[in-house]
Amino acid sequence: xxxxxxxxxxxxxxxxxxxxxxxxxxxxxxxxxxxxxxxxxxxx
Numbered sequence: 001x002x003x004x005x006x007x008x009x010x011x012x013x014x015x016x017x018x019x020x021x022x023x024x025x026x027x028x029x030x031x032x033x034x035x036x037x038x039x040x041x042x043x044x
Contacts, residue, residue, distance in 0.1 A: 016041050 014022075020039045024030070030042055 016019050020035060020041060023038050025037055027034075035041070036043060
């Protein structure tokens with residue numbers, strides 16, 4: 001469990017779209033399948 005720096009509250013998990021955007025920024029080239037696997041999203 002990761003705690004927020006200023007409190008004892010658990011840091012909220014990132015939305016899957018945020019994870020997808022971060023993945024795209026870190027990987028210059030990728031396939032839709034790789035992105036879906038990394039972010040737990042579907043192609044739909």
